[in-house]
Structures are given as C-alpha cells and as structure tokens.
Amino acid sequence: MSNSNSLVDILTKDRPVLEKIQPISPSKSLKIILLGPSLLQQGGISNYEKLFLEYAPSEVDICHIVTHEEGNIAIKVIVFLKAVWKFLWILQREEVDIVQLEISQRGSILRQGIMTFLAWVFQKPIILHAHGSQFHVFYAGLAKWMQQLLSWVFCKCQRLIVLSESWKTFYIEHLGLKPEQVVVFYNPVKVPDEVPQRSLSELSEKINLLFLGRIGQRKGAFDLIKAFSLLPIEYKTRSSLIMAGDGEIEQAGNLVKTLNLENYIKLPGWIGSDKRDILLTQADVFVLPSYNEGLPLAMLEAMAWELPVIVTPVGGIPEIVSQCENGLIVNPGNIEELSDAMKSLIENESLRLSLGTKARTSVIPLDIRKHWVDCMDLYYSVLN
Structure with missing residues (x-):
C-alpha cells in the first residue's frame, strides 16, 4: 500500500490523537449506537437487527439509527442525511460507549464508511459487523486507491465481527486488519422450544x-x-x-x-x-x-x-x-x-x-x- 500514507495524511490533517479509552464498570449501563438498515426492510441484516434488539439485555441502552431504506435515490439520500444529522447530534450531546455498524457491500460501504469516520473523529470505540455475502467480489472490482481507502477505514475499528473463519482470513489478508481485531460471531438464531412431529402418517402425504x-x-x-x-x-x-x-x-x-x-x-x-x-x-x-x-x-x-x-x-x-x-x-x-x-x-x-x-x-x-x-x-x- 505505497500510497496509503498520502490518503491518511489527507483524512487525518489537524485531527487530535485518539485518547485512551476509559475502562467501564460492568455495573454501568452501556450506551450503544447501532447503525444499520430499516427494520422494515427485507434482508438478512434487518432480520439480524430485529433479533438483536428484541433480546437486548436491560443493562444495555441501544439507539438504532436507520442509515438506509428501500426506495428511489431521493428517499435513500434523505434517510442517510437524517441519519448523519442524528448521529452527529448524539455524538456531541450524549455519552456514547460504543458505535456498532452493520455493513454489507456497495452502497452500504459508502454509508457506513462515512459513519465510521465520524465515530473515529469523535474518538468513539467502533465495532464493525460485516454481513456482505459478495464483499470479496465487490472488493476485487475496486481500484487500488479505493481498496487502500477501504482498508484505512476498516482498520479504524476496535473490532470487526465476521460470520465465519473463512471471512476472518479474508479480511486479515486483504484489508490489513490485525488478527486480534477480527472476531468470529456466527449469526444467531431464535431456537423454538418445541418443533412439530414430522413423521408421515400415511404414504400419500406430501x-x-x-x-x-x-x-x-x-x-x-x-x-x-x-x-x-x-x-x-x-x-x-x-x-x-x-x-x-x-x-x-x-x-x-x-x-x-x-x-x-x-x-x-x-x-x-x-x-x-x-x-x-x-x-x-x-x-x-x-x-x-x-x-x-x-x-x-x-x-x-x-x-x-x-x-x-x-x-x-x-x-x-x-x-x-x-x-x-x-x-x-x-x-x-x-x-x-x-x-x-x-x-x-x-x-x-x-x-x-x-x-x-x-x-x-x-x-x-x-x-x-x-x-x-x-x-x-x-x-x-x-x-x-
């Protein structure tokens, strides 16, 4: 990444050094900002968010900021600009412990990349949660300078959550994250207490x-x-x-x-x-x-x-x-x-x-x- 220094210089000019994160007591309520798509949207990330929010423990205070909704370009831009305004308002006026961003590929990378940069400027701990099923294809199609910029953004996180060991290897090898930055959390599931009996009662049953x-x-x-x-x-x-x-x-x-x-x-x-x-x-x-x-x-x-x-x-x-x-x-x-x-x-x-x-x-x-x-x-x- 021979040109990465110039990219970093541009993005970090006059920015104060990130201060050491203060320890937090387990007895204190956590304030989490969750950035991701609308819960009404169709898709895996929205389904994850709904499950994640439904089972959040009482000691966690989560503010979900919608960064994307389905619709035409105007709707998407308006939703994102509102999300930026709300995010900045909270960062300036409220105590925030962690910023967690649900990311995918294509437009999601642009939106959440901007939000990641803002969280970094405000010196907030960042957790990225990568969901993109075709991120490797998307990344391979980017120009070299865009890959370097993307690497710089990803490396600003304290942790990157990935969905499998194979994805962990990909992000370490291609985006330059340190192994200790990347953790594997398989997608969670709500396990029903009871399931139906599926033995067929007669051969004609479908x-x-x-x-x-x-x-x-x-x-x-x-x-x-x-x-x-x-x-x-x-x-x-x-x-x-x-x-x-x-x-x-x-x-x-x-x-x-x-x-x-x-x-x-x-x-x-x-x-x-x-x-x-x-x-x-x-x-x-x-x-x-x-x-x-x-x-x-x-x-x-x-x-x-x-x-x-x-x-x-x-x-x-x-x-x-x-x-x-x-x-x-x-x-x-x-x-x-x-x-x-x-x-x-x-x-x-x-x-x-x-x-x-x-x-x-x-x-x-x-x-x-x-x-x-x-x-x-x-x-x-x-x-x-």
Missing part, C-alpha cells in the same frame, strides 16, 4: 420443500426450479415446493410455467416473520442452493426448526453444515446434484428425520441469548 430468500441467481432460485423439474413424476406428485421471498418473482414464475410446474411450485412473494414461522412448521426440507453467502439466517432458522437442509459450501455454511451429518451439501450450479439430493430426502424419511434432529442440535449453541453473552463480553473487552 413432502414440503421450502426456500426462503431473495428470488434470484445468487441464491440459486432458478437452479432450484430446474432441479425440481428433473424429479421423476412420482416424486413431483409426492412433494411441493414453496419459494418465499422478494426479488425476481416474475422471472421465476415464467420459468415455473415454462416447465409446467404450476401444480407443484408456489411463489408467495415476501412474507413476514409470522408467516415464515408457519411455513417452517409445515416444511419437511429446507433448500438454499446459493452461489455466495455470509452465513444465511434462513438456513439457521430452518435448522433450529429441526429441518434437514440442502445447501452449498459457500461462505460460512461449511462451518455449520457437514455432509450427511446435519444436512446435504451440493455444489453451486450443479442442477442434477441438487435434484438428486431432493430426491433422496423425499424418498427417505429416516434420513430426513435424522438430519433434522442433528441440525437442530448443531445450532443450539447459536441461540440469540448466547450471542448476547458473547456480545457483552466483547463490549467490555473493548472498553476495558
């Missing part, structure tokens, strides 16, 4: 396959439709597939019609959390044949509901799912392999139930309450 996520190429939605079409007719009639999510729904619907699968595949669009839980209760198998992922919350939720999963070895998934242990793993884009995996779970009830039981057991350590214990430990380690 096997319900479920996909949750944005309909599009990255999540492998079109591959899934094609893979379902390859099933023998007797397997199609014994099963159904629900693909719930926003995105390219019309294109997916056209593909369903072209392949004459209207009787087997439903596309209800985006659904809320209540409807999602109903679908998870009714499902027998969860399928997510993605090309890129961070660590999908939808997969973790399905596993918590004791569903066997068919997934791909991308992002942090291989650190959670083991082949034939708590799920089935297929290669991204391999439609025949995906179809065979679905066929094996449609026809083999004992395999379905066994994988589902082990799936639930394997995500119990990721329960949101345990996640908050880890977060509190992280906060106090940063402040002390």
